[in-house]
Amino acid sequence: MSEQPTSDSTTDGLAPDEQRRAVRRRYAQIASESSSCCSDSGATPTEELTRQLGYSEDEETAVVDGANLGLGCGNPNALAALQSGETVLDLGSGAGFDCFLAAREVGDTGHVIGVDMTPAMIEKARDNVTKNDVRNVEFRLGEIEQLPVADETVDVIISNCVINLSPDKQQVFHEAYRVLRPGGRLAISDVVLTAELPADVHADPESVASCVAGASPIVDVERMLSNAGFEAIQIESDEASEEFISEWDAERDVSEYVVSATIEATKPV
Structure with a gap:
């Protein structure tokens, strides 16, 4: 693997408002066309891609068509060890695939909230609530830097x-800390930076919106989580993710710069 990038490697790029517009524009298109967030290879994720992301056949078939858009880089539910009766919050919930899987785990006494900043995605997810006939899932329009969720x-x-994708990741982690109950936990799949990105990638709206230019080095993610107050921080990269990340960009192999990782942390009791 390439040498770890320095902590200031993601500072030069789009202005925050421009970044949000680029992301919202791309995901509105995904919601209307059902194309993958990170590639333009097809309308629905293949079974092979779903397995590469860590989902089982049972998970894939448990949710009706239209919720799984192939938007992720892992399976956060596999990390979360969800229990019956828990309240789960999904940051950037898209069409709701991970929310519906979480709903199965927490049961009728649990509750799942999905937050997404794209109105078209929220509309699609709410339609999928009816299609999946679930009663313990809701979707709220909002930005993950200012969550529409009460404290603790x-x-x-x-x-x-x-x-x-966020232009202010530190604020995202502060908000996550705010809404979690004491003892609550994070279970996140995301991409992290493993090598310096070319200068032109930082200022490319498509690269920002396609999960590449906004990635941070592991050391930065650890620092932001610690600054927010989290403990028991564990971040592990998944070298096998190169197989699908290499297909995200037709012009360059972005697996040379980013890798999927699992990110876990706990709010102190």
Whole structure:
């Protein structure tokens, strides 16, 4: 693997508002066309891609078509060890695939909240609530830097390849800490930076919106989580993710710069 990038390697790029517009624009298109967030290879994720991301056949078939858009870089539910009755929050919930899987785990006494900043995605996810006939899932429009969730009301936060899209990741982790109950936990799949990105990638809206240019080095993610107050921080990269990340960009092999990782942390009791 290439040498770890320095901590200031992601500072030069799009202005925050421009970055949010690029992300919102791309995901509105995904919601309307059902194309993958990180590649344009097809309308629905293949079975092979779903397995590469860590989902079982049972998980794939448990949710009706239209919720799994192939948007992630892992399976946060596999990390979360969800329990019956827990309240789960999904940051950047898309069409709701991970939310519906979480709903199965927490049961009728549990509750799942999905937050997404793209109105078209929220509309699609809410339609999928009816299609999946679930009663313990809701979707809220909002930005993950300013969560529409009350203080200390969530047991577990999951997220799948979304936090890298934020122009203010430190604020995202502060918000996550705020809404978690004491003892609550993060279980996140995301991409992290493993090598310096070419200068032109930082200022490319498509690269920012496709889970590449916004990635941070592991050391930076650890620092931001610690600054927010989290403990028991564990971040592990998944070298096998090169297989699908290499297909995200037709012009360059972005697996030379980013890798999927699992990110776990706990709010102190």
